[in-house]
Amino acid sequence: MKRLVTGTAALGVATLGYAAGIERRLWTLRTAEVPVLAEGSDPIRVLHVSDLHMLPGQESKQRWVAELDRLEPDLVVNTGDNLAHRRAVPAVLRALGPLLERPGVFVFGSNDYYAPKPKSPARYLMPNGRKKRIHGRHLPWRDLRAAFIEHGWLDLTHVRRALPVAGQRVFAAGVDDPHLQRDRYTDIEGRADRDAVLRLGVTHSPEPRVLDPFAADGYDLVLAGHTHGGQLRVPGVGALVTNCDLDRSRARGVSRWGADMWLHVSAGLGTSPYAPVRFACPPEASLLTLVPRGTKPKGSRRAARRNAPSGVR
Numbered sequence: 156m157k158r159l160v161t162g163t164a165a166l167g168v169a170t171l172g173y174a175a176g177i178e179r180r181l182w183t184l185r186t187a188e189v190p191v192l193a194e195g196s197d198p199i200r201v202l203h204v205s206d207l208h209m210l211p212g213q214e215s216k217q218r219w220v221a222e223l224d225r226l227e228p229d230l231v232v233n234t235g236d237n238l239a240h241r242r243a244v245p246a247v248l249r250a251l252g253p254l255l256e257r258p259g260v261f262v263f264g265s266n267d268y269y270a271p272k273p274k275s276p277a278r279y280l281m282p283n284g285r286k287k288r289i290h291g292r293h294l295p296w297r298d299l300r301a302a303f304i305e306h307g308w309l310d311l312t313h314v315r316r317a318l319p320v321a322g323q324r325v326f327a328a329g330v331d332d333p334h335l336q337r338d339r340y341t342d343i344e345g346r347a348d349r350d351a352v353l354r355l356g357v358t359h360s361p362e363p364r365v366l367d368p369f370a371a372d373g374y375d376l377v378l379a380g381h382t383h384g385g386q387l388r389v390p391g392v393g394a395l396v397t398n399c400d401l402d403r404s405r406a407r408g409v410s411r412w413g414a415d416m417w418l419h420v421s422a423g424l425g426t427s428p429y430a431p432v433r434f435a436c437p438p439e440a441s442l443l444t445l446v447p448r449g450t451k452p453k454g455s456r457r458a459a460r461r462n463a464p465s466g467v468r
Contacts, residue, residue, distance in 0.1 A: 174387070174432040181437040182219040182424065184226075187409050189443055190450040191375040191417050196352040199321050202228035202254070203441040205359075205380025206423025208239040208266060209246045216424060216438075217250040224253035226442055229321040231257050231308075234380040234421065235264030235332065235359035238294045239271055239428055248302055255306035258320055262311050262329040264359035264381060267296040271427045311357050313342040324350060328374075329357035333365050334381060334399060340368050347373040353445060361401045361420050370416040376445070377418050382406045384422025388435040407436070409443075419443060 192199065202223060209216065231254045237247045248255070270291030300310060309316060311329030318325055326348035331337035338358070347354035353376065356369040361379035369377050384407035385394025394406035404410070407422040424438040 174434040178435075178437055179426055179431055179433040180215060182216065183437040183439040184223075185408070185422075185439045185441045187419070187441065187443050188446055188450070189376060189409055189417050189419065190446050190448050191353060192445050192447045193352040194447050194449065196323060196447050197321060199230065199323065199325070199353065199445040200226070200228045201378075201443040201445060202226060202231045203234065203378050203419060203421050203443060204231065204251070204254075204424070205234040205421035205440075206236040206264070206266075206383060206425050207247060207250065208236055208271075208423075208425025208427060209243045209250065210240050210428060211242050211246050213246065213425075217246055220250035220424065220440070221253055223440055224257070228254075228257060228442065230325070231259035232355075232357060232378050233259065233261040233303075233308075234357060234378055235262050236266040236380060236423070236425070237263075237299060238267050238296070239425065241270060241292065241294055244295055244298050244302070247299060255303070255308060258318065259303070259306075259308035260311050260318075260327055260329070260355075260357060261303055261308055262331065262357050262359055263296055263300070264332045265290075265335050266294070266427075267299065268294060268332075268335070270294055271429055273429045313339055315343045315345075317348055317351060320353075323352045324348075325353045325355060326351035327355040327357065328369075330365055332359040333362040334360040338362070338365055340365060344368060345372060349373070360399045361397075361405070361418065363400050366412050366416075366418065370413045374416055375448075377412070377416065378421070379418070380421045380423050382420055382422070383426065383433075384420075384436040384439075386422075386426065386430070386433055386436055390435055394436075407439075 272291040312331050315328040328343045354374045356374040356377035358379050360381040382397045394403045397406045409419050412418040422439050
């Protein structure tokens, strides 16, 4: 019994060491092909970046994200939670710098507005525990927004807009963070542009109450983040929580939402500084190749870690 207890404790320590010291820095590119474009359209390459949770000193993350520009995406979509510190705006801009010169859209998440605070991880496993809001101090989201807009990115917060992407018409709309109850879908409700090759919805938290009206209004694809893919996944089981009302099977990657809409949830690139661990869920960005409807999707896969931007397969 003593050996069993000792062995179990050693395994727990080793797992925690791996989750905190290794996997949370295993920057990974996930790729997927999604059949959402109008028939006869040319493919569109979308880089989905989410949940950076950036601290000023996270230099390896900044370098890796900057190298994603080598993928030459047609559109960059940022689904929020960029900040984890009040002095992190310059670090976020260094990371996204080359990508800011490309067409981009964004919405913000709770950790753009408020700094994280220490919380018990157990609260996310308790009924209604995650609904108890614990906010830190205000973060300089206005500075970040101004920088994004200055570089030409479009703030989709409660906005509907058509924009040219790779020489084709894309219609996009977004909402503020549903996790903070800031979403007002009524501001953007109405049938999406039928003449666009793609009707794109953007939100930070993939709450079903937001996904359903996007689907009802004829959107082809919604991109979201927030879940961290579960952050701590059990092999063979998957995510234990999503930190929202989305079911655990959709905690990361591509899935169908209803008969006509697709959903992509990014597992994100960061963690709260008070829970700096990941297990069976490496930090990721996603390169989505959008193709015409009716094309058989190839599904998602992970490209080489760390050197993914220059070694995509």
